[in-house]
Amino acid sequence: MHVDQWLEAIPPLSVYLIVGAVIMIESLGIPLPGEIVLVSAALLASQHSNLNPLWIGILASAGAIVGDSIGYLIGKTGGQRLFAWAGRKFPKHFGPTHIANAERIFNKRGMWAVFLGRFIAFLRILAGPLAGSLKMHYPKFLIANALGGIVWAGGTTALVYYLGVVAEKWLGNFSKYGLIAAIVIGVVVFFVMKKRLGKNHEGEETPKQEEPAA
Numbered sequence: 001m002h003v004d005q006w007l008e009a010i011p012p013l014s015v016y017l018i019v020g021a022v023i024m025i026e027s028l029g030i031p032l033p034g035e036i037v038l039v040s041a042a043l044l045a046s047q048h049s050n051l052n053p054l055w056i057g058i059l060a061s062a063g064a065i066v067g068d069s070i071g072y073l074i075g076k077t078g079g080q081r082l083f084a085w086a087g088r089k090f091p092k093h094f095g096p097t098h099i100a101n102a103e104r105i106f107n108k109r110g111m112w113a114v115f116l117g118r119f120i121a122f123l124r125i126l127a128g129p130l131a132g133s134l135k136m137h138y139p140k141f142l143i144a145n146a147l148g149g150i151v152w153a154g155g156t157t158a159l160v161y162y163l164g165v166v167a168e169k170w171l172g173n174f175s176k177y178g179l180i181a182a183i184v185i186g187v188v189v190f191f192v193m194k195k196r197l198g199k200n201h202e203g204e205e206t207p208k209q210e211e212p213a214a
Contacts, residue, residue, distance in 0.1 A: 012051050015041055020059035023153065027067025028074070029082075029129045035121060035156070042157045046164025057157035064118065064149030071128020072141055080133060106130050111144040118148035 010018070019041045026034035038060050045051035074082065105123070106113045114131055117123030131141045 015044070015051060016055045016059045019056055020063035022063070023060050024063035024067035024070075026125060027064055027128055028071045029125055031125055034124070038153065038156055039160050042160035043164045046161045053157050053161040056161075057154040060153035060157060061150045064153050065146050068114075068128035068131075068145045068149065069142065072132035072136075072138065072145075075129030075132025076135065077132075082129060082133075103130060103134060106134055106136070110136070111140050114141055114144035115148040115151075118145075118152040 019037055022032050022037045023034040026032040038056070041051070041056050042053060045053040045056055109116070113123070114127050114136075117127040128145070131145075
C-alpha cells in the first residue's frame with residue numbers, strides 16, 4: 001500500500017497527528033520519510049474535502065520546530081557520544097566524515113545552515129543535534145529553526161496542495177505523477193547530499209596522511 005492510500009484509510013485527525021509526529025521524530029535525528037508523508041498528505045487534501053491543508057501545514061510546522069528543539073537539547077547534552085554511536089551502527093549514513101562535513105557547513109553558515117538545512121533531507125535529520133553539539137546560541141537556533149520549519153512545512157503544503165487541485169481539475173492523474181516525481185527528487189537529493197558529505201575535503205584529512213615518518 002502506498003503512503004497516500006494508507007493516509008486515505010485513516011481519520012483526518014489521525015492524518016494531522018501522523019504528519020506532525022513523523023516530521024517531529026525525523027527532526028530529532030531519526031531517519032523517517034517526513035517529506036514523503038507531508039507531500040502525500042497535502043496531495044490527499046487537494047483531492048478530499050475532509051482534509052484541511054491548513055491543519056496539515058500547522059501540525060507539520062509544529063512538528064518540525066518541536067522536533068528540532070528536542071534534537072538540539074539531545075545534541076547539547078550528549079551529541080558527541082550520540083554521533084559516535086550512530087557512526088558505529090550506521091557508518092554509511094553517520095560516519096565521521098559525514099559528521100565532520102556537516103559540522104563544517106554549520107560552522108561556516110551558522111543560522112543559514114539551520115534554515116536551509118530544513119530543505120535538505122540529510123541535513124534536516126542532523127540540524128537539531130548538530131546545532132546543540134556545536135553549542136549554537138539557542139535563541140538564534142530557535143529563530144532559524146522556526147522560520148525554516150514554517151517556510152518548509154507551510155510552503156510545501158501550500159504548493160503541493162494547489163498543484164494537486166490544478167492537476168485534479170485539469171490533468172486527472174497528473175497529481176499521482178507529481179507525487180512520484182516529488183519522491184524521486186527527494187531520494188536523489190538525499191543521496192547526492194549524503195555522498196557529498198561522505199567525501200573528504202582537500203586540505204583537511206589528506207595532508208595528515210602524507211606527513212613523512214622520519
